[in-house]
Amino acid sequence: MHPRWYTLFLVSLLHIAVLPRILGQNIPIYSTYAELEARIAFEQDQNNTVIVNFWATWCGPCVAELPYFEEIHRKYAEQGVKVLLVSLDFRHYYEKKLIPFVKNKDITADVVMFSDPKQQAWIPKVHESWDGALPATLVLHHNTKCFHQGEFESLEDLEIFLMPFLSPVIAPSDK
């Protein structure tokens, strides 16, 4: 085989066989709030409850509470609970930090990257009481919207916060 074709063959092999494994889950990048909003609206259509957690790899308390959200995803996904982990990492962190992080931590809940620089415009749209500090969690359940700024200390704390939306017995009246 001609060396050039051989190289091409190797490169394509790398793309087909190796890259998906390195990349793990596909993490979309939303560069405007409208795109993120559309994704959240889509998830609301598909699920009973959508839990949106804003975090970043550089945020210690965010990283500490991520396993609790992953656990909620694993426990309740089949009951129509969607966990959406919205990373506010910088764009240049995408390949170097975010993708390896999600892979190494074995995160199976959906992760998206969100980097709209117009923070003062979109932060109040997420919730009027949010001042922008991470982490922050928004729960959407039909017409109910519930917001929490700051970290959850344990899985129990998070479950207590989510209880009205996870337990069908005491859930707010459905559609």
Next chain:
Amino acid sequence: MRTIVFSVVILVGAALFLSGKGPEGYAIGDKAEDFRLKNVDGNYVSLADFPEAKGFIIVFTCNHCPYAQLYEQRIIDLNRKFKSRGFPVIAINPNCPDLVKDDSFEEMQARAKAKKYTFPYLFDEGQKVFPAYGASRTPHVFLLDKEHIVRYKGAIDDNAEIPEEVEKKYVEKAIEALLKGEWPEEQEMPAVGCPIRKCKLKQGGIVNEEKTPPGKGKKP
């Protein structure tokens, strides 16, 4: 038993709900209390030390946070531009060094020296000042007037990542308004930032900050 469990759940829920409302602190128009905090040069600094000042740019910031680093040069520039016009920068690191080694007093001294800070960089010993202000993140600005009334709080400008693409310089605009004797048009602006790390409560009080080993902290 069920009643007890139920009450506990309600109490924890209420606590979470309250904590979820975000930090309280000063509202626009409130009078901020003076403080006395240790500067990187070893001296203690209070607002009362600046009788000539027409106001203060109080910035809760720190070493480790990428957003604080993005804004570091802009904070240096704010002091360069406005100290002579009566609005000095007072930087305060509110983080617990037990949780963030890069934010220890020694690391603060190293950073202030390396970056040639021309303003006080104070250590919030005992972590009493940032909750009084209601600072939640770094960087987080509180612009005070001469009487220590909070006139603006929040973001420095509207583009953290790309300084060249900043359209609105909130703090600068607010100072210009104050210099004209007016209230700033925008008085509160949210921004993404690193959460302020509060020392965990241990039996008998706050974690002893003196335990932080002297000299260089661990690099991440």
